[in-house]
Amino acid sequence: MLVPGVMATLVLLLAAGLVAGLVGGAAALLLAAPQRWLGRFLWLAPLGAAVLGGLVCGAGTGGRALLALPLGLPGYGAVLTIDGLAGFFLMASGVALAAVLRLVPPARPAAAALLAGFYASLLAADGFTLIAALAATLVALWRLVAAGRGTVLAGIVGLGALLLALARLAPLFPDGAPDVAFSAMRAAPQAGARGAAIVALALLGAGLIALPLLWPARLGRRVAHEAALIVALLVPSGLYLVLRFTGDLAALGAAPGQDVIIVLGGAALMLGGAREALLTITLGRIAAAVGVALLGEAILACGVAALARGADLTDAAHAAASAALLLVFLASLAPVLLLLVAAVLRAEAGTEALARLGGLAPRLPFTAASALAGASALAALPPGPGFAAMALLLGTLWHLPRIGGGAGAFGAALLVALLGAGLALGVFAMLRFLGLGFLGPPRTPRASAATESDRPACWVLGGLAGLLALAGVAPGLILWLASPALAVLLPAAAAVSGGLRPGWLAWLAPPLLAGLLVALVALMQRFRGAQADAARPESAWQEGYGPPPRWLPFGDPATLIDPACFTASWRCAERPLGAALARLARRPRAAWRAGCAAWWEG
Amino acid sequence: MAGMVEIPHLALMIAAALALGVGVRDKPGFAAMRENFLMWRGLWRQRARWPAPLTGAFWLAPALSLASVLLAAALTPSFTTALPGAALASLPLLAGLLGLSALAPGLALLEGGTTAGGLALGWRLGFGVLATPILFLVLWSLAQLAGGVLIGGISAEIAAGAPLAPRLLGLLALAALARCAPEPLPCPDHAGRARAAFLAAAALRRVVLCSLIADLFFPAGLAGTEVAGWGIGILAWVIKAGAVALAGSALAPARPATRRPSPTLLSPELGAAWALALGAALSAAFARGAA
Incomplete structure (x- = not known):
């Protein structure tokens, strides 16, 4: 076993090497010949980053080594580090990015620059590096996906807002120049209206950067693989910016008012996303809406953690921040998985429209199981991963009315009601998506002749679905990996309790419940009795309709369930x-x- | 040894569900129980049909519904709070398990893929979106009174004496909700043991809900670890849960579904339930602030 400090340095050097390799790779791609070869193996870079992030999270030794690069503005060398938060985001985003790049090897060098910029923004330990890396990421992304002028303008304004937030955060040197190192910002936390303004600016900046591209109505119109790349990159980026600014740099819950801003933003995104997922009729748009809803849930949990931290309710803040990090993991993986499922269905069943799918579960069992795993992130029912996060969050809410008197109690009651409505909307939307897409009779000839996708696609879908199922059955493992990130968000709690590893209940209860549920279902399958015949009973008078005529082999459309009538x-x-x-x-x-x-x- | 209490507890719950069954409204007393027994026996012996084009979800749905409500029944205290799963028996988990059990028939309806099934499921899910906040607010008010979400803790705290207003308002909100709640999802295509599993799940869900309301709102008589109190606990549970079930069935004939088909999910009862639940939550918050 290496000494933690040595290990952190080693990991940091490896990460810097990864970023340097990606920059070099982009340059090589520009030069020409090995373009195709590099494009084919680019997915190994995010996978390596995910392993690296997992190592940092597992060892719990982040943030001790700083790497100062001889680059940057005069007097401000770029500083890189991997703390727990960066390690967790490396892990969560790396898997999804690797899945997307594995299925669709990028044909343009901008993909390598995109990864380089993204990882530099996660590793950045000073304001200028963060902004420069974000700008590089966004320029590469805009080039890759041919973003419109409005999106680019919004992104530039968003970067400006983040720059303003950093300017308000940075303490001044004696000569009047701002000290942009994150460590200096942490040492001088901003309270009062200044802190609330910083949080509002950070949320505005993250929203303007991520939401124009993530907007379901626009994202649903894109090719599913392109949409998956956008989601795999922008959902973790947006969440990282929110958590880094509100949870780390501005000190979670330090300024009164900031928590309300975060909660309101998160609740609006959650409800809007879940409603969009319920009412829309194409798979790509549903997956994009799931991404927005999970993003909102994670931000909402972060806001609840800020509320609890501001009132010195350490246990509640710990549980809510754990829920936020679990939701970060889900939001990074689930929408990407659903978009890849949409791509498979587009290829195999010829459409993404729910009205033209149906009956795909027996024909594409692997894809159907993956869709179930992805949907269970938003539908908070046991033993899914979404339920684990929501149970953590709901367990903290009874603390809240201690804060803020009458208005606080009313706000907390409204928050509970909105959370209930959002969860029910999510369950409704995901049941509709699964039922109309995969269950029931096929509604078109093409859907009835669909076959399972090729083996690499199955492997990729299965990997993502397996990770999501793991998060549902063993959330203790994800929370264990998230504990260094938790220590970044709640340093005081980490110092008091000597570590924020999850308790025995988080390790034991979910696998026990899931195991009991599966065992009971299996037992009942044994006792389900003999079958009388194998023919579908066609009564002459079904629900007021006669049997369909011979020239409608897929049933009478008037008698089949429709996404809109549902x-x-x-x-x-x-x-x-x-x-x-x-x-x-x-x-x-x-x-x-x-x-x-x-x-x-x- | 502590785990042994789970056996009589589950046996009581299941026996109550089987005895209540589905025919309790049609005939009084023992005639209804005998009819129930004959129905369960007939369904158990009946050979099931497997409609060929349908997938495993059709068969998984009843098993999932029954398995999840069995887990919920194992966690919900009936006569004693000293159950082996007491550390897990929290309000979010029970709500999740009961929700899963109530929604599992929807999988079978979607597998059928007919317009009528879709409309029925859509109506109930839409109602669920409007009703879940009410349930959350009521449960949240109880959690505030007790300072936690574990059932045992809430029962103990309320038995020790908690403010009346939030409990009363919460109970009235649940009554208003019961008045406008739709019937459980139908299961038209199932026969034999699958149908028996659906019906048993619906009956057991009702027993668990009644026990839960009795535990949370009227915890008097609920025994602890000492065996001596279990007899009284069983008697108290029969009386309390029976009274809650009778009150629920007294509210049921007034449901809009039995009067005329409602064109919209919204109803005055639902509005009243919203207002009462908000009142319960706020009064619990103020009571806690005063204490």
């Missing part, structure tokens, strides 16, 4: 709900009388 009752409820709320706000007494009259009329 959500009809919800769409009918949304509009009067909005109207009723508006009426209640405008004329409360009249609304009360109308409600009473409706009650008594029955």
